[in-house]
Amino acid sequence: MKLPLFGTTLPQLEEIAESMGLPPFTARQIANWLYRKNVRSIDAMTNLSLASRDRLASDYVMGLEDPAKVSASTDGTRKYLYRAGSAGNPGGSRFVEAAYIPEANRSTLCLSTQIGCKMGCLFCMTGKQGFQGQLSATEILNQFASLPEKNSVTNLVYMGMGEPLDNLDPVMQSLEILSADWGYGMSPARITVSTIGIVPGIQRFLSESGAHLAVSMHSPFEEERRRLMPVQHVYPLREVLELLRSSDMPRQRRVSFEYIVFGGLNHSPAHVKEIARLLAGIRSRVNLIRFHTIPDTPLLPATDEQMIIFQNRLKAKGILTTIRKSRGEDILAACGLLSTRELTSPAVAADY
Amino acid sequence: MSTPGHESDRTRRHHVRIVEQEQISDGVYYLRVERPFDFLPGQCIAMAMSQISPARYYSLASDPADTEIGILYDLVPGGALTPHLSRLRSGESVWLSDPFGTFVDDEGPAVWIATGTGVAPFLSRARSLAGDILRSRKWLIHGGRTNDRFYFGQELARRMPDRFLRCCSQCEPSLLPAGSTGRDEFDPIKLPEAGLYRGRLTVWLTQALAARIFEEGSRFLLCGSAGMVVNVRDMLIAAGIPFDRILSEIYF
Numbered sequence: 001m002k003l004p005l006f007g008t009t010l011p012q013l014e015e016i017a018e019s020m021g022l023p024p025f026t027a028r029q030i031a032n033w034l035y036r037k038n039v040r041s042i043d044a045m046t047n048l049s050l051a052s053r054d055r056l057a058s059d060y061v062m063g064l065e066d067p068a069k070v071s072a073s074t075d076g077t078r079k080y081l082y083r084a085g086s087a088g089n090p091g092g093s094r095f096v097e098a099a100y101i102p103e104a105n106r107s108t109l110c111l112s113t114q115i116g117c118k119m120g121c122l123f124c125m126t127g128k129q130g131f132q133g134q135l136s137a138t139e140i141l142n143q144f145a146s147l148p149e150k151n152s153v154t155n156l157v158y159m160g161m162g163e164p165l166d167n168l169d170p171v172m173q174s175l176e177i178l179s180a181d182w183g184y185g186m187s188p189a190r191i192t193v194s195t196i197g198i199v200p201g202i203q204r205f206l207s208e209s210g211a212h213l214a215v216s217m218h219s220p221f222e223e224e225r226r227r228l229m230p231v232q233h234v235y236p237l238r239e240v241l242e243l244l245r246s247s248d249m250p251r252q253r254r255v256s257f258e259y260i261v262f263g264g265l266n267h268s269p270a271h272v273k274e275i276a277r278l279l280a281g282i283r284s285r286v287n288l289i290r291f292h293t294i295p296d297t298p299l300l301p302a303t304d305e306q307m308i309i310f311q312n313r314l315k316a317k318g319i320l321t322t323i324r325k326s327r328g329e330d331i332l333a334a335c336g337l338l339s340t341r342e343l344t345s346p347a348v349a350a351d352y
Numbered sequence: 353m354s355t356p357g358h359e360s361d362r363t364r365r366h367h368v369r370i371v372e373q374e375q376i377s378d379g380v381y382y383l384r385v386e387r388p389f390d391f392l393p394g395q396c397i398a399m400a401m402s403q404i405s406p407a408r409y410y411s412l413a414s415d416p417a418d419t420e421i422g423i424l425y426d427l428v429p430g431g432a433l434t435p436h437l438s439r440l441r442s443g444e445s446v447w448l449s450d451p452f453g454t455f456v457d458d459e460g461p462a463v464w465i466a467t468g469t470g471v472a473p474f475l476s477r478a479r480s481l482a483g484d485i486l487r488s489r490k491w492l493i494h495g496g497r498t499n500d501r502f503y504f505g506q507e508l509a510r511r512m513p514d515r516f517l518r519c520c521s522q523c524e525p526s527l528l529p530a531g532s533t534g535r536d537e538f539d540p541i542k543l544p545e546a547g548l549y550r551g552r553l554t555v556w557l558t559q560a561l562a563a564r565i566f567e568e569g570s571r572f573l574l575c576g577s578a579g580m581v582v583n584v585r586d587m588l589i590a591a592g593i594p595f596d597r598i599l600s601e602i603y604f
Contacts, residue, residue, distance in 0.1 A: 118578040118604040120585070122595065128586070130579035131604075166604055200407075226454065230581065230600040233455045234396065234409060296586045298595045351467045351521055352495040352553040352580040 004063020005042065005056065006034050006145065007138030009173060010182045020055050028182060030056075035183045038145065040064055063138040066146050068095065077101050077328030081340070082143055084115050085133045094132055095340040096161050098143040099333040100153070108155040111143045112338065113171055114162025119196055121229045123218075123260055125294045125332075126161045129341035135162070137173040144178075156186070158193040159214070161338045165193075165201025175209045188212075194258060196231045197240040206247050214287070215240055217257040219266045220274035237278070244282050255284040260291050260336070263300035267310040276317040285320035292326065292334045365403050365447040371420050372442055377500045380469065381438050382413070383423045383446075391416050391451035393476035394601075398449035399423065401436055408433045411472040411575070411601070412451065415479035421448075424472045424503060455575070455601040459485055461567035465553070465584055467495040470576025470603060475504055478511050486512055491566065495519045495553030495580065509547050517543055519553035553580075554587060561591040575601040 008016070013027035026048060033045040042057045069081040078100045085094035096112040115132040117124070143160075144150060156178065158164045164171045171193070177183040178191060188210035195202060196216045205213065217237065219225040226232040244255055257279070261267050275286065288311055291301040302310070307323055314321040326334045366388040373383045391397075391412055398407035408431075414422030427434045440446065457464075457477055464474040471494050478486055492512055496502050502518045509516050543549075549556050560566065572588055574581045581600045588598055 116578075118602055120578050120581045120600055120602045122585070127578070128582050130577070130582060163604075222454070226599070227596050230602045233453050233599075233601055236454070296590055298589050350552070350579060351497040351501065351577070352519070352583065 002059060002061045004136070004138040005030065005060045006063040007136060007141050007174070007177070008034075009176055010180065016056075016060075020052075020059075022052050022055065026052060031182045035177065036185075038150075064142055064146055067148075070148075071331040071333070073328040073331045073333060075327055075330075077331065077333050078149070079328060079331050079333035079338075080143070080147065081343075082139070082146070084112075084135055084139050093343075095343045096135065096139075096143070097333070097338045097340060098147070098160055099328055099338070100147060100149055101327045102149070102152065106154045107149065107152045108157055109144055109147060109153045110157050110160045111140060112160030112162055113140055113158055113164040113167050115340070117162045118166060119163050119229070119231055121196065121216075121231075123228065123262070123291060123294065123297060123299055124336045125339040125341075126336075128294070129339050134167045135170060137170040137177065140170055140174040141177060154190060156191045157214075158191075159335070161340070163196055163198065165195045165198035165205065168201050168204060172204065172208055175211055179210065192256070196229055197235045197237060198231070199235045199239050199243055202240065202243055206249065210253065212254055212256070214256045214258050215244075217259050217275075217286075220271060220278050224266065241278055241282065244284075249283070255282060257284055257286045258289060259286055260289045261302040261307050261310060262291050263302040263306065265299065267302055267306055269313065272310070272313040272317060275314065276319060279319060285322065286314055288321060288323045289335050290324070290326050292329055292337050294336065363449075365398075365400065365449055367403075367445055368421075368448055370440055370442055370444050370446065373438070373440060375438070376424075376503055379427045380503060381425055381427060381434075382503075383425065383437070383440075384414075384420045385423070385446060385448070387414075387419055387421045388448070389450055391421075392456050393480050394453065394456040394473045395451040396453040396455075397421075397423075397451050399433065399437070400447045401433065403447055406432045407447075407449065409603075411453075411455075411470075411476070413472040413475045415476065417480065422476075424469045424475070426469050453601075455573070455599060457571070457573055459489065461489045461570040463491045463493065463566050463570050463572045465493045465495075465557070465572060465574045465576075465580075467553070467576035467580045468501060469503065470580075470601070471503055471508075473575055473601065474573070475508065478508060483511070487515060489567065490515060491570075492516045493519060493553060493557065495521065495576075497522045499523060499548070514543055514547075517547050517549055517556070519549045519551060519556050521552045523548070523550045554583060557584065558587060558591075561588070561593075569597075571597045571599065573599045573601075576603065578602050578604070 010031050013030050017026040033039045042053050067080040071079045080098045081095050084096045094115050099110040101108045113135055116129045117126045118131040120127045178186045179188045191211035192214050194214035218228050311321045328334050368385040371384040376382050396409050396411050398409050400407040410423045413424045427438050474492050494502055581602050585598055
């Protein structure tokens with residue numbers, strides 16, 4: 001099986017060049033073609049000799065794949081479906097979704113990092129499909145590289161399907177390629193990685209990447225958070241906050257706490273007080289998100305009024321608080337709605 | 353010894369000696385090591401081959417009163433830990449973190465639902481709980497594809513007669529009685545013969561909920577694959593179980 005060239009780092013390309021007997025500078029040339037000139041074939045790398053290109057093509061494929069389908073929202077959001085789980089071998093039968101969200105002064109691409117998700121959060125459709133596999137760095141970056149609107153993207157968020165820090169190596173590799181000067185050269189300040197709070201992953205992320213971090217809070221109370229997010233059993237919010245408090249982060253690096261507001265559940269004055277207590281000493285902001293109802297859930301969305309009251313109360317405590325505008329809800333591209341469950345058949349018979 | 357609870361230092365690792373390791377089924381192992389700390393049934397540890405190598409998390413499966421700790425695990429081909437772990441023998445050693453986690457049951461009525469090695473926390477609880485409470489207030493429903501996936505099934509059946517049910521979704525034909533249609537009928541009064549239901553856990557559970565066989569106010573503790581946890585949780589909620597009575601532990 002041929003391996004994908006796209007999604008490899010410069011050191012990996014140097015190893016490939018050496019193993020093939022190609023000149024050492026070939027690695028930088030290939031990186032330039034892949035990440036700056038955005039070629040779609042090895043043949044197009046015209047400053048490599050024909051012999052070098054043939055040699056590469058004998059063992060490698062590009063690994064890029066166009067979206068299989070696109071859905072367009074009335075608000076301009078586009079949801080793209082990409083094949084996955086078949087790195088370097090098109091035609092696999094698993095898929096992930098990515099959402100392109102254009103606005104007046106920025107355009108954001110929301111990337112997926114796993115096929116499905118293991119974390120089982122009560123409010124998320126991706127969790128309902130279970131977990132079918134990890135995305136490689138190639139597949140994570142392909143969502144960006146093969147996006148028709150690629151040249152318009154100003155910001156990348158790892159907030160799609162899956163828990164990024166449960167797929168750490170490929171995610172870190174993709175971040176390296178995005179921000180390296182031999183890669184896409186994108187400012188880390190334009191990239192945000194979201195996590196439900198995988199503590200060891202956060203440690204590595206903070207030490208190796210300059211991208212922003214978003215942590216899913218959804219409740220400041222341990223018992224309540226445990227009911228919404230099973231991860232709380234293993235990595236309680238308290239541990240995440242201790243880690244953030246003890247980490248030496250530069251001023252320009254922000255942590256945002258994502259907070260889905262559920263009607264009648266997690267937006268009381270007691271919640272405000274506890275959030276303020278927990279976030280004391282952590283340079284952060286809170287991003288309130290509307291709950292997008294999913295099937296078979298006991299949770300309800302908050303009203304606009306409830307959200308604004310909650311926001312104002314948090315601001316009165318000195319907490320920078322925004323309300324995220326819901327985008328792409330009509331095409332199931334909004335927060336918590338991505339799912340390829342119907343397209344993905346289980347690899348093995350269920351034991352339940 | 354350190355006291356149990358969630359205020360643990362997961363960065364601290366204990367160097368412990370292996371007492372015994374046994375392969376109890378295809379790709380499934382039970383490791384016994386000396387116990388360096390106290391813990392509560394339902395808690396986990398991080399385990400690694402050295403002080404600095406990547407750790408993986410496992411529920412503790414033994415009785416907290418035992419002098420040894422038991423860890424039940426799946427061998428993950430190509431994994432960072434378990435291929436090496438499975439080759440260790442008595443006298444060799446591993447590194448364990450302090451115990452942590454809050455997937456802890458109380459003495460109230462509860463239904464424990466597990467798939468595969470997700471039975472581990474319930475095994476620990478069953479081993480530690482007084483027999484009268486175990487047999488009157490707890491249920492254990494264990495799902496598996498084949499009959500060799502019900503680990504410590506005989507011990508659990510002995511500890512929880514009439515309250516421990518194996519749901520075998522793809523049981524071998526030899527286990528089926530002559531003339532059988534291939535699936536058991538649900539009986540709200542009596543568990544299937546030998547505590548083995550030949551069918552899906554979700555099917556049996558749906559009927560059990562409809563027949564109201566569980567004690568009023570029961571909590572539901574789920575442990576196993578993400579797929580099972582999410583599906584069963586949805587089913588429980590659809591059956592009217594308040595979601596604050598559902599606790600989930602997902603293995604990842």
